[in-house]
Amino acid sequence: MPEQTARTLEPRWPSVVALMSIGFLYYALPPKLSLGPDWLVLVLVGILSIPALISHYYGSWRISHVLGYVMNSVVTLGVGISLGLLISRLPSHSETPSQLLRAAAMLWVCNILVFACWYWRLDAGGPHQRALRRSHTDGAFLFPQMVLDPELRKEMGEDQWRPAFVDYLFLAFNTSTAFSPTDVPVLSRWAKTLMMIQAAISLATIALLAARAVNIL
Numbered sequence: 001m002p003e004q005t006a007r008t009l010e011p012r013w014p015s016v017v018a019l020m021s022i023g024f025l026y027y028a029l030p031p032k033l034s035l036g037p038d039w040l041v042l043v044l045v046g047i048l049s050i051p052a053l054i055s056h057y058y059g060s061w062r063i064s065h066v067l068g069y070v071m072n073s074v075v076t077l078g079v080g081i082s083l084g085l086l087i088s089r090l091p092s093h094s095e096t097p098s099q100l101l102r103a104a105a106m107l108w109v110c111n112i113l114v115f116a117c118w119y120w121r122l123d124a125g126g127p128h129q130r131a132l133r134r135s136h137t138d139g140a141f142l143f144p145q146m147v148l149d150p151e152l153r154k155e156m157g158e159d160q161w162r163p164a165f166v167d168y169l170f171l172a173f174n175t176s177t178a179f180s181p182t183d184v185p186v187l188s189r190w191a192k193t194l195m196m197i198q199a200a201i202s203l204a205t206i207a208l209l210a211a212r213a214v215n216i217l
Helices: 003-009 012-028 040-057 061-088 097-125 127-132 150-155 165-177 189-216
Strands: none
Touching (some): 012 040
């Protein structure tokens, strides 16, 4: 395998694990909160991840890129539908308090993972384009390493630093908990839009669903 391929293959695994985790969480939701079979999202992600990883391994970046977008879209649609179904069923008290709490917690985690995948895939042209650059100096997010003095970055061994999936996961986690990017300012309008959507979903999940469930207990 070419050196460049070996260097850019590793970052794909965390995103696949995140997408599969969303599939498992979706499968564990109450059956009435999923549109279609509860295993559908998990199976689709599993099927699509195989050709995506194979095409990436052999350097077919375009195919891998398209399949990645399809997987992200599948899980986003699934989570969005489940959240909508849960909110719509609140007035009827169809779910028990324990089911409501469990569903709210699962959807909150799914929300973090979904947006972490989108940030990772969209920032600075995507993971492949970021890996081709010597270091990360431009993008939709201003990570702390990007504002360090070049000499200081070199002394710290961060002169070739680029964000990995965990950096975007941390960003998504902060957005869902603090409703702000904390130490990572947002520079791009599309990123600001996505973060507003994520924060709104998280607020609806925590404030509306979880709080209601606690009151019922």
